[in-house]
Amino acid sequence: MNNSPAGRTTATGSSPPPAAQAPAVRAAGLSVVRGSRTVIDDLSFDVAPATVTGLLGPSGCGKSTLMRAIVGTQAKVDGTLEVLGRPAGSKSLRARVGYVTQNPSVYGDLTARQNLDYYAAVLGIPRRERAGQVTRALGDVDLLSHAESLTGNLSGGQHSRVSLAVALLGSPELLVLDEPTVGLDPVLRRDLWNLFHRLAAERGTTLLISSHVMDEADRCQNLLLMRAGRLLAADSPDALRARTHTGSIEDAFLHLVDAAREAERATP
Numbered sequence: 001m002n003n004s005p006a007g008r009t010t011a012t013g014s015s016p017p018p019a020a021q022a023p024a025v026r027a028a029g030l031s032v033v034r035g036s037r038t039v040i041d042d043l044s045f046d047v048a049p050a051t052v053t054g055l056l057g058p059s060g061c062g063k064s065t066l067m068r069a070i071v072g073t074q075a076k077v078d079g080t081l082e083v084l085g086r087p088a089g090s091k092s093l094r095a096r097v098g099y100v101t102q103n104p105s106v107y108g109d110l111t112a113r114q115n116l117d118y119y120a121a122v123l124g125i126p127r128r129e130r131a132g133q134v135t136r137a138l139g140d141v142d143l144l145s146h147a148e149s150l151t152g153n154l155s156g157g158q159h160s161r162v163s164l165a166v167a168l169l170g171s172p173e174l175l176v177l178d179e180p181t182v183g184l185d186p187v188l189r190r191d192l193w194n195l196f197h198r199l200a201a202e203r204g205t206t207l208l209i210s211s212h213v214m215d216e217a218d219r220c221q222n223l224l225l226m227r228a229g230r231l232l233a234a235d236s237p238d239a240l241r242a243r244t245h246t247g248s249i250e251d252a253f254l255h256l257v258d259a260a261r262e263a264e265r266a267t268p
C-alpha cells in the first residue's frame with residue numbers, strides 16, 4: 001500500500017480482498033474545483049467491497065466534496081472515479097448507491113413510516129415490497145417504536161436515523177454516509193457502528209463513512225485520511241499505527257501531517 005498523497009492506494013489494510021473482487025470505489029488522479037479553488041487534489045485510492053471505510057480529516061479538508069463526487073452530485077470533477085464498476089454519477093447507479101448528507105432531507109410533517117413509504121415509491125420499489133422494506137429499514141435503525149411519530153417531533157438523533165433508514169431502502173450496494181454519528185449519544189453511536197458492520201458482513205454492503213472525530217477511526221476496517229484536499233494515507237487503523245510508530249490514530253494523523261508539511265517545505 002502506498003501512502004504517498006499522489007500515489008495509488010488501496011483502502012484494504014493488511015488483509016486485501018481476493019483479486020477477483022473489484023473495488024467498490026476506484027479513484028485515480030481525482031480532482032475537484034469549487035469556486036476558483038482546487039478542493040480535492042489528485043486523489044487515488046480504492047475502497048474494498050463489503051467493508052467499512054472511514055473517511056477522516058479536519059473540517060474543510062474535502063470529505064463532503066469527495067462524497068458528493070462519488071454519488072455524482074458534484075460539478076467540476078476531473079480524473080477517474082468509478083463506483084461499482086461504472087463512472088460516478090451514472091444513471092444506473094441511482095438505485096445501487098445510498099447517500100445521507102449532513103443535513104437530513106426528510107419531511108417533518110410526515111411520520112417516519114410515511115417518509116420511508118414516500119421515498120420507497122420515489123426509488124421505484126415495487127408496491128408489494130414496500131411495506132416489508134420500510135419495516136426492515138426502520139428496524140435496522142431501531143426506530144420501529146417511533147414509526148408513527150411525526151418526524152418533526154423526533155429528537156435530532158432519531159431524525160437522522162430516519163434519513164439513514166431512507167438510505168437503506170432498496171438494499172444499496174454502496175452506502176455513503178456523511179458524519180452519520182454527529183450529535184448522537186455513545187449508546188446510539190455504538191449501535192449504529194454495529195449496524196454498519198452487520199450491513200457489510202451480512203449483506204455485503206460497502207460503507208464509506210466520514211467523520212472528523214478521530215476516535216471513530218478504530219471502528220473502521222480501513223481509513224482514508226485526508227488533509228487540505230489531499231490524501232495522507234489509506235490503510236487499516238493497525239497498519240497506520242504500526243507504520244507511524246504511534247499509539248492512536250490521532251497521533252498517526254499528526255505524524256503524517258508533519259511528514260507532509262516537511263515534504264512540502266522540501267519541494268522547491
Ligand SMILES: Nc1ncnc2c1ncn2[C@@H]1O[C@H](COP(=O)(O)OP(=O)(O)OP(=O)(O)O)[C@@H](O)[C@H]1O
Nearest residue numbers: 034035039057058059060061062063064065066212
Ligand atoms: N460551494 C462552495 N464553493 C466554494 N468552495 C466551497 C463550497 N463548498 C465548500 N467549499 C470549500 O471546499 C472545501 C472542502 O469542503 P467540504 O465541505 O468538502 O469539507 P469537509 O471536510 O466535508 O468539512 P466538514 O467536516 O466541516 O463538513 C472547504 O475549503 C470549503 O470551504
